[in-house]
Amino acid sequence: MRIDIVTIFPEVFFGPFAESVIARAIKNKIVEVNTVNLRDFTHDRHRSVDDKPYGGGPGMLMKPEPFFEAVESLRTVDSCVILLSPGGEVFRQKTAMELSGKKHLIFLCGHYEGIDERVRESLADREISIGDFVMTNGNIAAMAVIDAVVRLMPGVLGSEESGISESFSEDFLEYPQYTRPEVYREMKVPEVLLSGNHGEIERWRREQSVKKTNKVRPDLINTAKKIKTEEC
Secondary structure, eight states: OEEEEEESOGGGSHHHHTTSHHHHHHHTTSOEEEEEEGGGGOOSTTOOOEEOOTTOOSSOEEOHHHHHHHHHHHOOTTEEEEEEEEEEEEOOHHHHHHHHTOSEEEEEEOBTTEEOHHHHHHTOSEEEESSSSOOSBSHHHHHHHHHHHHTTSTTTSSSGGGGTSSTTTTSSOOOOOOOSOSEETTEEOOGGGGSOOHHHHHHHHHHHHHHHHHHHOHHHHHHHHHHHHHHO
């Protein structure tokens, strides 16, 4: 997979990825990650990427021309262009799985007050939000999405099962997990996990997963039911 990140702050990206599974995936040539400076596609001496919004209002808006020229220089028949925006579809594990199968992803990172609407309408194949909140720019959102997507690609994680049997993969949070010591400060590992009975262990894990989801994130269960009803 090839990933291109279109941003006005390209220098911030590879620091957080330096010691991560993303760095190993890049080193092993499983994924290629490039940053693209939006200012390289401006044509004035100040390399301006923003301007005042028509109709007035606070802040500055990012101009369409640099985005269009940047994407046109990168896009191929395999490309999927993703605009990071608080107004997009909420990013979920299912979305990460879908994107992990793409050959080429282009992430558009917004800044300032937002982006000219023509970028969303004419350039973006998908508009993604990482949550119901607003940040100063789309870089952090892009990092989060890239990390979630790349770790699902074959050969990236140490265990291929790690990307499957985890939180959100089946609309439930992951079950509790334990390791040595068996007893720590009078807190004991559940007996079922020490039994060696794999059937009982799987049953317990499923029950705990449902219980935890009901308690912490009941909205996930309601969302899953709604999606399944719509699919039928």
